[in-house]
Amino acid sequence: MGSMDPSLSLYYAGVISAWGAFGPALAGIFITRLVSPNQSDKGRKVPLLAFLLGLVVSALVFLLLAWMQVSPPWTQETVIWLILMGLLSAIPPGFVISSVYSRNEAVRDYLQSLIKPRGSAVYYLFALLIIPSTFWLGSVISEAFGQAAFYETPPLHGWDAVRFVVIAFIT
8 A cells, every 4th residue: 555644644543542432431341241241141133233333333423524624535545544444443332332232231230321321411411511611611711811712723614513513522
């Protein structure tokens, strides 16, 4: 293969970030399986389908982010490279999603909050909005005092901005 577009090297970090973001869940799953190795007689079809669905959706989100953020030259090499990195970054979420339907009851109990969140919906809304709100408030305060914010806003307007925020929250 020839030389890779330097802007695509950014997605190496995306693969590592995906594994790091799901690291605590993966560690919890493996520890739970070590402590309680009992398996039930449930079939393997539902976990496999959940894994494949999680893998495909996560890989598509990765590719959509690549398309929106970098807009690389879409050569055959670039497409193959992005698909490979998308699949590598999609393995951890696919595995966690499939473990929700694990044959191990302790693992299912451990991940039950992914299906039925605990607590009030207000707390989840707060958790989703606190980071963007903090950045926005910091920018407003900085501009009020004639200073520049510590980050550059993405050059997105209208529906492009909405799509970017929705995809960023999904990932």
